[in-house]
Amino acid sequence: MKKKITIVDYGSGNLLSAQQSFIKASNLSNIDAEIQISNDPTKLDNSTHVVLPGQGAFKTCMEGIKKIPGMQDRLCEFVKIKQRPFFGICVGMQLFADNSEENGNHQGFGWIGGTIKKLPSLETKLPHMGWNNIKVVNANSPIKPEENDYYFVHSYFFDCANRENVVAETKYGINFPSIVNKENVYGCQFHPEKSSAQGLNIIKNFINL
Numbered sequence: 728m729k730k731k732i733t734i735v736d737y738g739s740g741n742l743l744s745a746q747q748s749f750i751k752a753s754n755l756s757n758i759d760a761e762i763q764i765s766n767d768p769t770k771l772d773n774s775t776h777v778v779l780p781g782q783g784a785f786k787t788c789m790e791g792i793k794k795i796p797g798m799q800d801r802l803c804e805f806v807k808i809k810q811r812p813f814f815g816i817c818v819g820m821q822l823f824a825d826n827s828e829e830n831g832n833h834q835g836f837g838w839i840g841g842t843i844k845k846l847p848s849l850e851t852k853l854p855h856m857g858w859n860n861i862k863v864v865n866a867n868s869p870i871k872p873e874e875n876d877y878y879f880v881h882s883y884f885f886d887c888a889n890r891e892n893v894v895a896e897t898k899y900g901i902n903f904p905s906i907v908n909k910e911n912v913y914g915c916q917f918h919p920e921k922s923s924a925q926g927l928n929i930i931k932n933f934i935n936l
Contacts, residue, residue, distance in 0.1 A: 730760040730934055733774040737766060737791040737798065740780025740819060741920065748920035749778070752930040760934060768801035776934065777805055781818030785827040785843055785883070788818045789835070806838055806912055812936040813912045820907060820914025821885055829883050839909045840888030846881075851900040853882040861895040861905045861917075868894040868908050870932040875925040877905070877917035884916065911936075 730753070734745050742764050753760040763770065771777060779802070781788045792798050806813050815823055824835040827843035835843070846855055858876040872895055884903035887893050894906035897916070905916045906929075913933060919926035 728759075728775075730758060730775045731773060732760055732762045732776040732778065732934065733770050734762065734764045734778045734780065735766070735792075735798075735802070736764050737788070737795060739788045739791050740782050740816065741918075742780060745778060745780050745816065745920045748927060748930055749934065752927045753934055755927065756931045756935070758931075758934050766795055766798075768795060768797040771801045771805050774805070774811070776812045776814070776936070777802070779813070779815045779819035779822065781816060781820070781822065783818060785818060785821055785829045785835070786831070786833045788822060789833060792822075803836065806836075810911045812933060814933050815912075815914035816920070817881060817916065817918060820916060821883065823907065823909075823912060823914055824885055825888075827883070838912050839885075839892050839907055839914075841892070842886050842888075843883050844886045845883055846903065847900045849900070854880055855882065855899045856880045859897050859899060859917075861897050863895045865891070865894045865908075868906070868913075869936055870894070870906070870908070870913055870929050872906055872929050873925045877915075877919070877922040877926060879905075879917045881916060885914075 893904040897905040
């Protein structure tokens with residue numbers, strides 16, 4: 728069956744680099760996939776997979792989604808009612824949380840319980856930027872990440888309410904969740920599209936869901 732993957736364009740995130748990495752991952756695995764970038768909520772209706780990239784501040788990203796009529800409702804329907812595979816990158820992943828403490832208090836989708844909090848900056852400089860390794864804490868995740876180095880750019884982290892939603896952790900001052908998962912929803916704090924072969928591997932495993 729052909730996979731139809733939609734990368735959501737809501738004015739935030741490195742869309743072309745995400746699209747190129749999804750094309751590359753599907754080609755490497757001989758997966759028949761159509762990968763489109765779209766800001767049209769109706770395109771989600773016949774998508775098999777949806778990707779939500781994100782760069783910048785939580786509030787700006789959330790407002791970008793809300794500015795597109797029907798987008799938030801369609802995203803929630805895709806995740807909660809259709810229960811199809813959904814993937815968030817960086818701030819795209821942070822939007823899964825109940826709320827964020829970045830520049831005030833802002834509400835997220837509430838798909839995975841928890842709060843977005845600032846990384847402690849006493850002994851580390853922010854943003855946390857560059858390559859860092861991940862430690863898998865839940866080996867049962869279908870996206871099967873390798874314990875390897877991945878590319879990070881962020882100052883805030885996902886403080887998950889439930890330990891079972893943490894797939895992998897990374898140490899930067901504290902141990903923070905670098906991959907989260909609940910049911911059909913998956914997210915990476917790092918950028919898999921900028922993380923060499925190990926990043927492509929995660930994308931490939933997501934496309935195969």
